[in-house]
Amino acid sequence: MIGKLKGTVDEIGEDSCVVDVHGVGYVAFCSTRTLGAMHPGEAVVLFIETYVREDMIRLYGFQSQLEREWFRLLLNNVQGVGAKVALAVLSTLTPPELANAIALRDIAMVSRAPGVGKKVAERIVTELKTKAPAFAGEATGTIGLKQELGEGVAPAPIADAVSALVNLGYSRDIAANAIASALKTAGEDADSSKLIRLGLKELAR
Template sequence: MIARLKGTVLESTPLLVVLEAGGVGYEVHIPVTTAEKVPAIGKECSLFIHSVYREDSATLYGFATRDDRDFYRLLIEKVSGIGPKIGISMLSRMSTDLLRSAIASSDVALLSKCPGIGKKTAERLVIELKDKVGLVATGQTPTAGDLHMPTEPSAFQDAVASLMTLGYKPADADKLVRKAVAKLDSNASTEALLKEALR
């Protein structure tokens, strides 16, 4: 089982990266949120890996942080109806932070905006995962693997919600606030995150 892969970027697209390690080129499927962090071709890149082995194939899914990889595993292993491809689509549309907050707050409408997720699957997501994401979503223990995760996800979620009321799509609002978090202190207030996001 491959848990982590470090190598040189040979190819890079929004949903796929090829890393050369030890003379072998590994094709790794990635969400857009990870693609944003993949360095330029020729640079070294390290990804946390989830491997899926079937009779006729072996597929690698890569993530920028251990937190993203572990959350992805929760999605595809604990919720019926969510397979590897839908899990990647979800993490391409929204960040782990926003998905976790939506699950913790039972925001079925927001979860339903993810590709391949209908109302029933969104409700299953909440039922199956709410107790598993609650501790982190309340801001008690941010995962060490993600340096850009706010220690108060409520401020993150409030900032995203505010942008959505201004007409931004969930994915765009999420991306702008994540960039704001990366620039500011992780304890930044909702107001500070909004100001930075709207610059």
């Protein structure tokens, strides 16, 4: 089994690339996001998922191990989701965005991916609900905060800070992301004014 390719980008196609590793060209199917970060002639490292069937062997390449884990999660846990649909989802949403969408049951966001209808999107958010936090990466803290806000159990200073940013015209999602980042700097005991100030600083970056 191939777990990683480290070489030079030889070709970039519509849904795949060829990576030259010491004179051997490996074809790897990738998300449009991964392909968009590549340039012919440049060095590349791809984390590989090897897909073996009776009639073929395919390599799927990812920029990060986290993206590969999400591909496996979609492929192995959601009925009706094959490799093509899984790549379409990862082409449309980053792993943190996908984790947020699942945590918030945002079916509309998931269904933005080409070939993903409402029913498939609903299955994704339902069947991965309990598995998403383990693969959320840096989004985990934000997911927890959004769940607390949605359930009305977030601490008052945090809820007030998010509400203040929403009143300034930011979406609830963007406001929650900013306050989640502010919490890392300010700590859990920070008051709302400090969180608002740091949240605005995050949004100004």
